[in-house]
Amino acid sequence: MSRTFSIGGIHPGDNKISANAAIENFPLMETAYISLSQHLGAPAEPVVAKGDKVKTGQLIAKANGFISANIHSSVSGTVTSIEPYPDLSGNLVPHIIIKVEGDEWLEGIDRSEDIVREISMDSKEIIGKIADAGVVGLGGAAFPTHIKLSPPPNKKAEFLMINGAECEPYLTSDYRVMLESTEQILIGTKIMMKALGVKKAYFGVEENKPAAIKKLKAVASKGYKEIKIVSLKKMYPQGGEKQLIDAILKRRVPSMGLPIDTGVVVHNVGTALAVYEAIQKNKPLIDGVVTVTGKCMTEQRNFRLRVGTSFDTIMYAIGGFPKDAVKLVNGGPMMGKAISKMEAASVKSTSALLLLTDKETRRGVEGNCIRCGKCVDVCPMGLEPYLLNRLSRANRLEDLEVNMVHDCIECGSCMYSCPANIPLLDTIRLTKTQVLRIIRSRPKK
Amino acid sequence: MTTTIIFTIVSLTLLGLVLALILYFVAQRFKVEEDPRIDDVEAILPGANCGGCGFAGCRAFAEGCVKAESLDALSCPVGGNEVMKSVASYLGMSVAEKAPQVAVVRCNGNCDTRDKTNHYDGYSSCAVMSTLYSGDTGCSYGCLGHGDCVVSCSFDAIHMDPRTGLPEVDQDKCTACGACVKACPKMIIELRNKGPKNRRIFVSCINKDKGGVARKACTVACIGCLKCQKVCPFEAITISNNLAYIDFNKCKLCRKCVTECPTHAIWEVNFPIRLPKPVESINVEQ
Numbered sequence: 001m002s003r004t005f006s007i008g009g010i011h012p013g014d015n016k017i018s019a020n021a022a023i024e025n026f027p028l029m030e031t032a033y034i035s036l037s038q039h040l041g042a043p044a045e046p047v048v049a050k051g052d053k054v055k056t057g058q059l060i061a062k063a064n065g066f067i068s069a070n071i072h073s074s075v076s077g078t079v080t081s082i083e084p085y086p087d088l089s090g091n092l093v094p095h096i097i098i099k100v101e102g103d104e105w106l107e108g109i110d111r112s113e114d115i116v117r118e119i120s121m122d123s124k125e126i127i128g129k130i131a132d133a134g135v136v137g138l139g140g141a142a143f144p145t146h147i148k149l150s151p152p153p154n155k156k157a158e159f160l161m162i163n164g165a166e167c168e169p170y171l172t173s174d175y176r177v178m179l180e181s182t183e184q185i186l187i188g189t190k191i192m193m194k195a196l197g198v199k200k201a202y203f204g205v206e207e208n209k210p211a212a213i214k215k216l217k218a219v220a221s222k223g224y225k226e227i228k229i230v231s232l233k234k235m236y237p238q239g240g241e242k243q244l245i246d247a248i249l250k251r252r253v254p255s256m257g258l259p260i261d262t263g264v265v266v267h268n269v270g271t272a273l274a275v276y277e278a279i280q281k282n283k284p285l286i287d288g289v290v291t292v293t294g295k296c297m298t299e300q301r302n303f304r305l306r307v308g309t310s311f312d313t314i315m316y317a318i319g320g321f322p323k324d325a326v327k328l329v330n331g332g333p334m335m336g337k338a339i340s341k342m343e344a345a346s347v348k349s350t351s352a353l354l355l356l357t358d359k360e361t362r363r364g365v366e367g368n369c370i371r372c373g374k375c376v377d378v379c380p381m382g383l384e385p386y387l388l389n390r391l392s393r394a395n396r397l398e399d400l401e402v403n404m405v406h407d408c409i410e411c412g413s414c415m416y417s418c419p420a421n422i423p424l425l426d427t428i429r430l431t432k433t434q435v436l437r438i439i440r441s442r443p444k445k
Numbered sequence: 446m447t448t449t450i451i452f453t454i455v456s457l458t459l460l461g462l463v464l465a466l467i468l469y470f471v472a473q474r475f476k477v478e479e480d481p482r483i484d485d486v487e488a489i490l491p492g493a494n495c496g497g498c499g500f501a502g503c504r505a506f507a508e509g510c511v512k513a514e515s516l517d518a519l520s521c522p523v524g525g526n527e528v529m530k531s532v533a534s535y536l537g538m539s540v541a542e543k544a545p546q547v548a549v550v551r552c553n554g555n556c557d558t559r560d561k562t563n564h565y566d567g568y569s570s571c572a573v574m575s576t577l578y579s580g581d582t583g584c585s586y587g588c589l590g591h592g593d594c595v596v597s598c599s600f601d602a603i604h605m606d607p608r609t610g611l612p613e614v615d616q617d618k619c620t621a622c623g624a625c626v627k628a629c630p631k632m633i634i635e636l637r638n639k640g641p642k643n644r645r646i647f648v649s650c651i652n653k654d655k656g657g658v659a660r661k662a663c664t665v666a667c668i669g670c671l672k673c674q675k676v677c678p679f680e681a682i683t684i685s686n687n688l689a690y691i692d693f694n695k696c697k698l699c700r701k702c703v704t705e706c707p708t709h710a711i712w713e714v715n716f717p718i719r720l721p722k723p724v725e726s727i728n729v730e731q
Binding site for chain 1: 562563566567568570572573576577578579580581585654655658
């Protein structure tokens with residue numbers, strides 16, 4: 001019997017239509033636009049100047065502050081400028097713009113296909129190396145990995161959890177990585193276990209990916225016994241770390257708490273691969289696997305994409321915008337955000353580009369709430385979205401805090417299930433940020 | 446039968462009297478002492494309960510006035526100087542006269558000057574839209590046009606102009622309570638002095654991008670060219686982050702900056718229409 005999390009959850013259509021497309025290397029772009037704030041936390045500080053020659057894999061911006069990450073050049077060429085450029089949300093943020101000339105890699109990066117199995121570094125060296133390589137969480141939030149791997153001294157990690165749920169419809173980048181780089185991921189998991197000092201790791205995969213589960217189990221049985229492959233029932237939002245911990249260990253992360261409060265550290269499959277490449281191959285995080293999919297596309301693709309490739313370059317490479325596509329979404333259909341400027345470029349955590357037609361994106365006319373309670377049933381955090389929506393519209397922040405609006409993980413299950421097409425998440429997200437700001441501004445006890 | 450009726454009347458009357466006495470003594474014992482002047486001051490105030498004064502409502506403001514040692518820091522934006530003067534004379538205090546203010550929309554990018562770059566089909570609210578992305582035009586500072594300010598106004602003084610897609614303030618109805626200033630997520634609306642004869646000059650743009658970027662997004666954006674600052678004889682204009690700002694306390698309404706601005710981002714309001722200079726070369730006799 002497969003496991004899943006205990007409350008809420010929905011079953012959106014699978015639509016993993018790009019699952020059989022093997023990962024191809026995306027052709028080099030002409031210009032790279034590398035954002036200085038690709039991660040959660042403070043923007044990185046550039047260490048190159050206009051006119052400098054850079055090589056692929058060279059450090060171009062250094063972490064600035066505790067929560068921050070290094071950024072490396074994904075291409076070789078000349079820095080043309082460091083200037084504000086539209087990011088994924090359309091706002092202008094500083095980018096390093098590099099004109100691509102050839103593809104000359106920095107010396108010391110192992111680009112061969114050989115699998116390096118021996119882990120020679122100790123825990124401290126691993127964490128230092130991961131920080132140097134600028135690895136961030138590739139599950140979406142882009143939280144710097146080295147911070148997640150060094151829990152505060154009063155908290156002890158018991159287990160490492162690798163998130164291969166990929167519960168969002170359409171997305172297949174993690175699935176392809178699990179199929180094509182199975183052993184590398186398991187070695188990456190082992191490296192992170194060593195860094196954390198834990199003896200056991202769980203690897204959660206949803207059962208709609210039987211090929212990946214089979215291959216992972218086969219490889220894990222040969223020398224990776226400490227990693228347990230867990231098959232999970234298909235349920236959205238299982239890829240949320242709180243839901244994954246609940247599904248596998250039946251432990252609840254407390255409100256406003258972190259997974260480490262239950263003794264677990266959760267990392268994404270893509271992060272495990274990035275860690276493997278950083279430690280064993282000395283390769284910083286400069287590319288990632290991106291699914292380019294959509295029902296309106298004739299050919300589904302999975303690309304290994306360099307960081308800083310602009311979206312119009314990608315669209316050009318796949319043969320232009322499909323005729324009936326009206327929306328380009330960065331991420332999956334549930335939590336992804338529409339891209340408003342095509343000149344914006346991919347970042348480290350970009351995992352999918354989804355093209356949707358007018359029919360797929362059309363919103364229904366908003367009706368009145370009939371208190372059917374569907375949103376309450378599906379909320380994986382046990383909240384009452386219909387109530388939060390009403391309180392949000394009246395801007396009653398104290399009542400919202402009492403009703404735990406800050407626990408919302410913005411999965412969108414409520415809005416998906418609402419028969420009256422009420423934009424529940426839109427209004428809740430707005431007040432959630434305000435309430436969180438109030439809570440964080442309070443003096444700590 | 447009769448005895449039952451008499452007994453009921455007597456017992457209920459007695460019960461009523463006893464309860465009335467108890468209530469009377471409880472009310473005397475737990476009486477809340479309140480300054481009677483608060484009621485009188487509240488009667489003077491307009492009773493709009495808009496919160497523009499910074500208090501929760503008119504009653505709270507009246508309480509604040511009675512308790513305050515000086516009225517200079519307090520002001521009722523709806524009632525203006527007249528109401529504040531009568532409050533001051535009732536309380537036997539003096540109050541400094543404040544220049545009347547009005548809300549000013551500092552965005553000028555309408556459908557003709559600021560092209561749409563994408564189409565937003567989400568929930569119609571500026572606050573929600575601004576949490577999602579930069580907006581449906583090239584300018585990431587400008588008005589989003591969903592009318593959060595209109596909803597926030599208790600005086601029906603701000604409306605969306607369907608031609609421009611921008612909010613327009615009715616200066617006669619606006620009381621400068623500041624509700625729209627707080628409601629706007631882009632911080633476009635500002636309270637400025639109404640000015641003599643309601644004449645005022647302001648920079649109708651808050652775009653902080655570099656000149657080229659701003660101009661590309663919107664043809665009437667402030668490009669931070671410094672021309673207005675140079676031409677201003679009263680040093681009322683400061684430019685920071687590629688954006689000009691006119692200090693209304695220093696501005697003497699000479700209108701030199703308005704003619705100088707190459708993008709027409711500086712606006713003059715309620716000035717008489719300038720007549721074109723007579724051109725001498727035309728021969729009228731012919």
